[in-house]
Structures are given as C-alpha cells and as structure tokens.
Amino acid sequence: MDINEQTFKDEFSKFISSLQKLLPKKKDFITIEPLKPKVIRLADVHNEAKSVFPKCFIGTKLVIMREILDRVKLLQQYNYGRCKESYKCYDLFIHKEMEPKSPQEGLLVDWTGSATATYNESFDGYDMRLISKIKDLISSENEITLEKCGEKTVASVSCTMKDVDPNTAQLMAHWMYQIVPELTVGTELGIQPMVYPPLPTVSISARYEKPSFTLSGTLSRLGFQGCLFKQMDSNLRIATIVNEGPKGPATVGIALSKKYLNGSYLKIFVDSQRCGGFTVQKDVLFHDPPNELRVVSLVASVLLDRQRRVRLGFGFNLDF
Template sequence: MDIKESKFKEEVNNFVMNLQKFLPKKKEIIILQTDRTDLTKLSDIHAEAKNVFPKCFIGAKLVILKEIMDKAKLVQNYNFGKPKDSYKCYSHFIHKEMQSKNIDDGLVIDLAGSATATYRESLEDNLEIRMTTKIRNLISSEVEAVLENTGDRSVSSFSMNMKDVDPKTVSLITQWTYKVKPEFSVGMELRVKPLSTLLSTLSVSSRYERPSFALSSTVSNMGFQLCLFKQFSSDLRMATILNENKAGTVMSVALHKSYENSSELKVFVDSQRCGGFTIEKDVLFSEPNSETRVVRLMASTMIDRQRRVRFGFGFQLDF
C-alpha cells in the first residue's frame, strides 16, 4: 500500500511539473535609460495620472502574449462578455493619447483578425521616421506615417493618418512640446482633415511636475481636462481628473496600491456615483531547476450609473 501511495504521489508531481512547463517564465524588469529622460511627448502629458485609474471590464477575459521572433508577437485576446472597457470616466483630447504599445518595432498579430506592423528608422539631426500599418479585417485598415524630431528642450512630430484607404479620412496631425523650465512644459496639437467637412481640432496643454507629483491640463474645442498625480510612496499613488466636455463635468479620483506579494489594487470613484476596482496578482510556480513560472490573475468590479454591480475575471500570460 505504501509503495502504491508513493508511486501515485510521484505521478501526480510529474503531472503538475509538466503542466508548469506550459506556463510563461517570470521575466526580469529591465529599465532602459535614455539621454533625454526629462522630455515628455504630448501624448504622454497625462500619463501618470491616467495610469492610476483601473481598466474595469465585465465577464471573462484571457490575454496571451507570445513572442514568435525577435520582432514579431502573437496576441490572443478572448473576451466573454463586453469586449472593451465598459466605462471610462475621462476623455482623450490628444491624438494617440495613452495608446497601448505592444512592441516599438515589428509585427503584432491578433487572432481576433487584426495585424499591426511598425517600422522606424533614425535619421540625422535627431529625426526619426515611423510607419505603422493596421489591418483589422478584410475591409478595415489604418495607415500612419510619423516624422518626429527630438531636440534638447522640445519634441515635435508631424503625422499623416488614413483609414480604410479612403482619402476623405486623411488626417494631418502636428504635435509640439517645449520645456520652458525644468519643471514646466507647454504643448500644442493641431489636427486637420483636408478632404472632410469636419472642423479642425486645436488643443493646448501644459504640465508642471516635481519628483513626487505632476499637474497637467489640456484645453481644446472638445472640452477641458485637469489632471493631478501624487506619489505618496513607492507603492502608493493617487490621481484626480476633472473632465469637462459636451456631456457635462465629471470629477474622478483613483488610488493605486502595490503589495509585496506581487499584487496590485486600483480603485476609482467619480461625481456621477460610478466606481470600480481591479485586482491583479502574479501567481508564481517554482521548479526544482530554480526557474520560476508566473500566471497573472485579474479581477474587476464596477458600479455603473444605474447602480448595477458587475464583475469580471481573467488571466494574462506573457511568454
């Protein structure tokens, strides 16, 4: 009987070990230092404050990221419920603001039916050209060309964007930021559609920052936004956003707390009596050969304007 029990335990352990081999390995965090770390692009002028807010979702979600080659990544995103964020308490007034970046240069393939190819090349005099092509399905696509110049105290860019190979959707976007003082920056964006009847969009932004907080604002013909970010400690951050547009004025507050057990908590509430939070935790599995496998668990809860409480749960695997 003892022999059978020991053999059974050994078989179970081998089975569990084989399952762990299918999990992604824990990756070391590498921070790359650039020559101009004090410059902020216009699309990132509110980045710290808006990253504090949770991205609540409803239903079940599974995200798998797999590097195929050096410059190719496969994205598998399965959603059971609503595919996108169910509620957002702030608007985006700046082109490409807070856009998720999978890889800087290469190909991203989504099994949902889309592909994104990015190519960039550095030119002389701090100039950089970047080409991005997105194919969402057989009839939907997007092409963008960006020319960016980085100076000692400024970052400027000019881009052309077209969707679905339709000349009427061509957009010309100019972005520019200038560091007036080490702690104060100003920026401007002009968006024009030459072949469309829509009016041009002009926005002016400013940013004041210190090591522990940042205050930024954007004024455009779409509305007004004021963002405040405060870093209390290395594991506790808070942000406040005042957003005003045609739909009205909304004030939102969010809190981001990191814990030592590889988990993160993000909570937000706003003046429309909406709120929600997300919890993310890395579950580590150790192997005898000292390798560590990891699975990221995600849980979400949201209260909407009708005071309905909704839940979400998911996994994220990054190979």
C-alpha cells in the same frame, strides 16, 4: 487491484508538473530607469495621472502574449461575456493619447487577426515611424510620423489614412515647448483636407511638474480636462481628473494605485457620477522541478455602475 498510495501521488505530481510546463517561465526583469527626457511628448502630458486609474472589465478573459520570432509577436485574447472596458474613467482629448509613442519595430498579430507592422528610421536628427495595420482584406489603417526632438521642444507631424480612402486622410501636428524646467506648454492641430469645409481642430495643453506631483490640463472644443498626480511614496500613487464637456456638467474622478510587497497591484477609483471600481493583479508562482519558476498573472475586476449594479470580471495574463 490494490492501488499504491505513493504511486498515485507520484503520478499525480508528474501530471501537475507537466501542466506547469505549459505556463510561461518567470522572467528576471532587469529594470534600469531610463533618463527622463527634458521635454515630454504632447500625447504623454496626462500619462501619470491616467495610468493610476483602473481598466475595469466585465466577464472573463484570457490574454496570451507570445514571441514567435525575433520581431514577431502574437497577441491572443479570449473573452466570455462582456469582457471589455465597460466604463470610461476619463476622456481622451489628444490624438494617440495613452498609446505607445515608440512601439517596438516588428510585426504584431492580435487575437482578432489584425496585423500591425512598425518600421522606425532616424536621419539628420529626425525620427520617422511608419505603422501599418491590416484588419482584414478590405479594412486597414496606415500612419506615418515624422518627429524632431530638441533640448526644449518636441515636434511631430503625422498622416493617417483608413481603408486606403483619401477621404479619411487626417493630418496631425504636435508641438511641445519647455518654458522653464517645471512648466511645459503644447498644442495640437488636426485637419482632414478632403472634408469640406476643412475645419481644423485645435487644443492647448500645459503641464507643471515637481518631483512629488504633476499638474496638467488640456483645453479643446471637446471641453476642459485637468489632471493632478501625486506620488505619496514608491508604492502608493493617487490621481484626480476633472472633465467638463460642452454639453454636460463637470465630473470629478479620484483613483489610487498601490503596490504590495508580495508583488500584487491594487487600483481603485470613484467619481462624481456615483461610479466606482477596482482591479487587483497578482502573480502566482509555480516551482518547476528543474529549479525554474513559472508564473500566471491573475486579474480581478469589480465595477459599481450608475444603476448601482455590481459587475464582476476575472482574467489571466500569460506572457511567454
């Protein structure tokens, strides 16, 4: 039987086109820079510097984010190997640091089967946020936050409880005050009322900000942390983090984040513990016949750990 070469090419093109339709469409993001608040939240005091550091992982992973309904999102993650953050580039001294402070209202179901519901309400100048996370039938986490934003202050009080156990109840209070436009100070106070003796946890933070750099620091019982963020240009950022704990020596980490004209991102870091690594993310575009663009995000990770071993990671991010 003769095989027509052109027919084979057409059938193969149709097969490739059908596979491309399974990929998410490229979204036209209209980015409007929001007006930056005069006073930031305490949990964001080190945000710029820590966002420069890469999140290195080992193994392979596939992350899929899909909107099912108007306010329902499904997050799926499939791992092969030790696909997780295998090295902490920095420590977290502040409650809920580096987490979204204003999560979208709705329901998020992740790959582990956990469901997180968020409800926001505003009244008399206060913002109330209720977050309830159900991991399984016997494991849950609930948090309610009351926040007040002023011209020079941001104050919040939150209460968290795990597994509906009063012994895990924790009260946290955040307060941030702007002394001058460049200098802001804040404090965090936490206590577990059902734990005896109810010893409070206290931390003090300060932040000095200029258009081209930001210097911040936090002092608590966990130790001292200092962060320096520098914006070299619109596509290049560098950061330095110094950690000193109560038991170990001080460690210094330096990171660089670079955005290229082709839309790819590079994040690289080294530290005084003889560790280093980088992540690369690039969007690969596929042309669909009806003049549509479909995209898949490729992520590669390389980590050099303390034993001088090179660990590799590779993943895909799909956002439907």
